[in-house]
Amino acid sequence: MEQKLPVRSQVPEELTWRLEDIYEDTAAWEADLRKGLALADELAAYEGHFVRDAETMKKGMDLYAACMETLYSFSTYASMKYDQDTANADNQALTLRAQSAEVQIAEKLSFIDEVIIDNMVKGAAGQAIQNMNLIMGLEENAGLNLVPPAF
Numbered sequence: 001m002e003q004k005l006p007v008r009s010q011v012p013e014e015l016t017w018r019l020e021d022i023y024e025d026t027a028a029w030e031a032d033l034r035k036g037l038a039l040a041d042e043l044a045a046y047e048g049h050f051v052r053d054a055e056t057m058k059k060g061m062d063l064y065a066a067c068m069e070t071l072y073s074f075s076t077y078a079s080m081k082y083d084q085d086t087a088n089a090d091n092q093a094l095t096l097r098a099q100s101a102e103v104q105i106a107e108k109l110s111f112i113d114e115v116i117i118d119n120m121v122k123g124a125a126g127q128a129i130q131n132m133n134l135i136m137g138l139e140e141n142a143g144l145n146l147v148p149p150a151f
Contacts, residue, residue: 008085017084022077026094033074033101039067040105047111064112071105074098 023029043063050060078098081091126144133142 017080019077019080019084022073022080029074029077029094032070033097036067036070036074036105037101039063039070040108043067043112044108050112050115060112064109067105067109071102075102 023032043060046056046060046063049056051057075098078091078094082088082095085091129144130140133140
């Protein structure tokens with residue numbers, strides 16, 4: 001006898017996800033999706049001065065964390081709704097909207113990885129120069145305060 005997977009309506013409720021623990025309803029999900037996009041817009045305004053000073057970077061990182069937390073919530077919910085019933089057109093649309101928002105947010109925040117990696121590399125390079133100066137018996141900060149002629 002061939003066993004078939006039950007359709008969603010045949011699965012006992014105690015064996016299903018409690019998606020209402022994430023969002024009470026689709027309206028609450030919609031509000032969070034808009035919140036994620038708004039946070040990304042707010043954070044995009046930091047481009048060009050994200051690492052200007054510690055306070056600005058802290059505010060930017062806090063915004064980034066809030067934006068990512070929101071994105072993970074609405075994406076997970078949409079994915080789980082889709083997995084409940086992949087044939088449900090509403091669930092398919094929710095997943096597509098979440099994916100579209102993810103792309104929009106990633107595009108708006110793409111500068112952050114570059115800024116952070118750039119500053120980490122520069123920091124590591126500065127540390128390497130300091131170490132080499134000490135090894136060579138030079139003043140520890142020798143060469144670190146020079147401004148390249150292009151600037």
